Amino acid sequence: MAIAQVLALSSSTSSFVRTDRPKVRRAAPSRVAAAAAGATVGEPARRLVAAFDPAIPLASAVTPPSEWYTDPEFLRLELDRVFLRGWQxxxxxxxxxxxxxxxxxxxxxxxxxxxxxxxxxxxxxxxxxxxxxxxxxxxxxxxxxxxxxxxxxxxxxxxxxxxxxxxxxxxxxxxxxxxxxxxxxxxxxxxxxxxxDNFAQDTVDDVVGDEWLGSASDLLSRNGIDTSLPHICRREYIIECNWKVFCDNYLDGGYHVPYAHGALASGLQLQSYETLTYERVSVQRCESAPAEQEDIDRLGTKAIYAFVYPNFMINRYGPWMDTNLAVPLDATRCKVVFDYFLDESLLDDQDFIDQSLKDSEQVQIEDIALCEGVQKGLESPAYGVAIVSIRRLFIDRRL
CATH class of the missing domain: 2.102.10.10 (Rieske [2Fe-2S] iron-sulphur domain)
Known part of the structure; x- marks a missing residue:
């Protein structure tokens, strides 16, 4: 795989891939897949992959090089090896x-x-x-x-x-x-x-969850993510950053929340934050702080944030579920699509809906500023690689 393979919140998007994915024999790329990738990927992008060692112990690991977030050739490799293979x-x-x-x-x-x-x-x-x-x-x-x-x-x-x-x-x-x-x-x-890809075997919906989510599918089902909540609205953002920068920010979880999202942090008990890793999924969980009497209870008692490799995020909290899909546009821009779903019992409470969406929008504005700032730093000659922060609780659920 052509994405970072470090099991850490501040790592790259494929943090769950190296040891978790079974090794399988692959047929040569189809003409459709090869054409979709644009053309044959050149050696510079492959050298960028080869230069990164995912086997380094986590305590000694470094992040992927900044070129992974800036090089158009590397994005072409990701499209071919990541996005055009497997369920999306x-x-x-x-x-x-x-x-x-x-x-x-x-x-x-x-x-x-x-x-x-x-x-x-x-x-x-x-x-x-x-x-x-x-x-x-x-x-x-x-x-x-x-x-x-x-x-x-x-x-x-x-x-x-x-x-x-x-x-x-x-x-x-x-x-x-x-x-x-x-x-x-x-x-x-x-x-x-x-x-x-043209080499996928025929499948049916009752097994696609196992193919797409692996052993995390049961956990997500138990937490109400596979229920059909009514769709409320869609919002789209064009962000001036590589798609992995947005995903990295999501996986960074509770690390940056106290510094960047003051309002959100006040609604979470960050000492309860934990991360569970699966084959293709990372799940971050956090208990919510009791809501003040005059406040709306948007977050409920527990928030669950599931990242599905390579670019899909599912957030379940209180009566809400929202999803984030990070779509690469070019090496330094992405489109992020937010879809909001709400429990039927609150569909008529327009004040609750409006305030909840306003609170969510504030978090997105803060995250966009962070991501675009990081992208500028990645393009600077002052940055190459950095250390990986591992001061977190990780629970490895690989089966």
Whole structure:
């Protein structure tokens, strides 16, 4: 894997990968995966990986070099080796709740569309017309078919080519050969997952949780993360930092909270903070401080923050659940998508909702300032690598 492999809160995003992932034989990358990565990754990026030693004991370890957060070539390697292999969170089921619902997205060079056909079956496809490469769908909504805006080629929500314009006289044309290219799709709880490699075996939803979350799936289920809470809203942020900087900040957990998030820290009992590590998941847990009588009780009695490798975060606290998806845009920019979910009993309490979202927004503003400041420091000649802080309680749950 091409991400940092140090089991520490202040480490890089793949803190859970080196010893936890089983070693498997991989087939050569598919043409689709290779094209999605952009091109063959060069030797400089591979040398950056080779220069980092994940076997150094934690007490002596250093962080990955700053080039991991600034080098475009390294991001291409991550897209090929990390994002385009294995299950990735791409949305939530509320976006495709009803027949004919769809939403589109992009990961690296992969344009994709997720949809539910008229019979209620969930599908995912490369969002590219097979005729002249135009994108077919944009945004989200409802459609009974996808029609190319360029030449009018039309596809069903099952991916079949329904109409090809001006093809008379073309020899050996079989429209069955020109359907949309499929992508594997599944759901776990309220989340829609996709995988973009062509070598994944067929899977079903009742086992995808084990593939995606490993042995952490039971813990997350017991803490209400796989329940279908109503979706309240979505907020998106373009942040001037490498996607791993945002993830590092999340994994940093209680280390920076007392210094950067004063209001949040006052609602948590930080002495109770603990971290559990699994194969592909890190779970941070913390008890909440008793709310003052005049305050809203947004955090409940315990907060759980789950990081799912490589870029998905799930936060469950009180009646709320929110998710953060960090999508790389380039080597020094990312888009972070926040989705908020709330217990049905509070859907009519607009004051509670508004105040909770305001409090959450304050934390995001503070974190964005931190992340953008770190990115500038990583690009400075004054920084190369740093020590790893390990003064935390870690409970290793690898099975």
């Amino acid at each position: 969170a791409v949305g939530h089921i509320g976006q495709v709740k009803n027949p004919n619902d769809f939403f589109s997205g992009r990961l690296g060079n992969v344009e994709f569309v997720i949809c539910r056909d008229a019979h209620g079956k969930l599908h995912a496809f490369h969002n590219v017309c097979r005729h002249h490469a135009s994108l077919l769908a944009c945004g989200s909504g409802q459609k009974t078919c996808f029609q190319c805006p360029y030449h009018g080629w039309t596809y069903g929500l099952d991916g079949a080519l329904l109409k090809a314009t001006r093809i008379s006289g073309i020899k050996n044309f079989n429209k069955n050969d020109f359907g949309l290219l499929p992508i594997k799709v599944a759901t776990w709880g309220p989340f829609v997952l996709a995988r973009f």
